[in-house]
Amino acid sequence: MSDENSYNSEESIKERALERKREDFVDLQNELAGRETGKTSRFLSKEERDRRSGKTASNQTRMSALDILLMDPEYRAAYNGLMNLLDDAEQDTQRSIDDAEVQLSKAKDDLEDTQNRASTLPDGTRVYQDKDGNVFSEDGTQIHSPETDSIVWKDGSPGYEEYLARRKSITDWQQYLDDLRVYQTDVLGSARDRMSDPDNPPSLDDIKKIENDIVSKKPASIRSEQEVVLEADGARGPETTPVMVPDL
Structure with a gap:
């Protein structure tokens, strides 16, 4: 084999090795992240992949009390x-x-x-007469004469x-x-x-x-x-x- 052919062969091997390292790195990162790529896992176990993705078997099948x-x-x-x-x-x-x-x-x-x-006193205080004829303001104060004399009783009060x-x-x-x-x-x-x-x-x-x-x-x-x-x-x-x- 000529020196040139030998050189090309060695370069090809190095390139394939480098490409394989790149693929391995990408595959490892996907497995660490729990991403599904369609490829068979080569670096992490299923348990480790689930643990890293937060999908442990206990979480998947857990029933509440x-x-x-x-x-x-x-x-x-x-x-x-x-x-x-x-x-x-x-x-x-x-x-x-x-x-x-x-x-x-x-x-x-x-x-x-x-x-x-209601009827009112001259100052506007509302007053009411009970069944016995006594007159009261709204706060329960009884009104006596002569104040009652100033009341003009409305019809229907x-x-x-x-x-x-x-x-x-x-x-x-x-x-x-x-x-x-x-x-x-x-x-x-x-x-x-x-x-x-x-x-x-x-x-x-x-x-x-x-x-x-x-x-x-x-x-x-x-x-x-x-x-x-x-x-x-x-x-x-x-x-x-x-x-x-x-x-x-």
Whole structure:
């Protein structure tokens, strides 16, 4: 072999070796990064590739504590039963809150109307006369003569009892609305959080306790969906329609 041919052969071998090193480097980087290239792994084991890419076998097949418990038929039935109860309670409570907000707004309008119809002292103080003829201002102060002599009573002026009833209606509706919101947040919201924790699921005893809280702490005047449907269909007359208001 001539010196020239020998030189070319050696250069070709060096170039192929260099190219192979480049390919090896690229393949190694792809394996380290967990990239799929269609090539058989030559440098890292499958376990090491998965570890580096965050795809360990335990992560791929991991079941939550809740998933494991739900495999038991008794637990699954109790869990699903409570979730259905919770869903219904949440819907009924929100419906009652919506109704209460409407009624509270109406109660405020009624009080404003009562105040607009009230008679006044010369200084503008609104006054009301009770069934016994006594006169009171809105803050409960009794008005005596000679101040009462200056009152020009309007036709249809509301009495003191009506004024007090309108004011009490607002207080009662507001309290009822507050009670609903507390139940919605403290009871239903807490139950939802507890039931939705996959790593610390409730036990069967916990489920029974949560169920008892939802039922026993539910404000008595919350309307169910069934009651709403019956009312909409006219199945209940006005005299039998459940009144979900406080005792006004």
